[in-house]
Amino acid sequence: MLIDFHSHFLPAIDDGSRNVKESVGILDIMSQSGIDKIIATPHFYCTEQTSDRFIERRDNAFEELKPHLKEGHPQIGFGAEVLYDHSLVNYDKLPDLCIKGTKWLLLEMPYTDLDDKIIDGVEAITNRGDLKVLVAHIERYLNFTSMKRLDRLMHLELIGQINAKSLMSFTSRRRCMKLIEKGYVQVLGSDYHRIGRGDITIDHGFDVITKNKKFDDFAEYAESNGRKILDDEPLDSIL
Ligand SMILES: [Fe+2]
Structure with a gap:
């Protein structure tokens, strides 16, 4: 079962898909790539809107898309890509932004x-007790911070996601493989925004990873993690 944990395919809600036609196009690509489930994770910036307003907008975007969904499109789940802000530590509505039906929050770190x-x-967020943290595209922060700082982050009680696209170029692939080796990566995402932007579906990411003998069982590992996240079960030896 291929589960994409990070995407921006809902129409006209963030910097992802611009309209229903593009959203359907993205879902067509997903189904052609064998993706079984995709979590819609539009950007959430706590300084710009309330969680209630965000969820209302996300629901509306999905309602607009719903009549155009096709048989064969992946199942759709709902979440948010929440940009870290110090005020989130005490934001009582933060659990509302978790992947629907779970306590998992996709958290994006600031680019600094x-x-x-x-x-x-x-x-402090991981210690709140009312949610669990999945850090979005952990490979990206290494453009802004040292491996030492990322090590400190990833040693907290949380898990990590990398983008399939980052596995496609030599330098970022090496970086991703290092993060997988360190045990920081539990699931993949496409972070799919728009057609023609060069975003890559996760099946290609798994192909690259599992070609390396050291990680030939990574697809099963990620699948098992994905199922547990969606069933809100603890991940063995991580949380
Ligand atoms: Fe994203």
């Missing part, structure tokens, strides 16, 4: 050096 204040804040 991950200093102690930020990491302490993420730790």
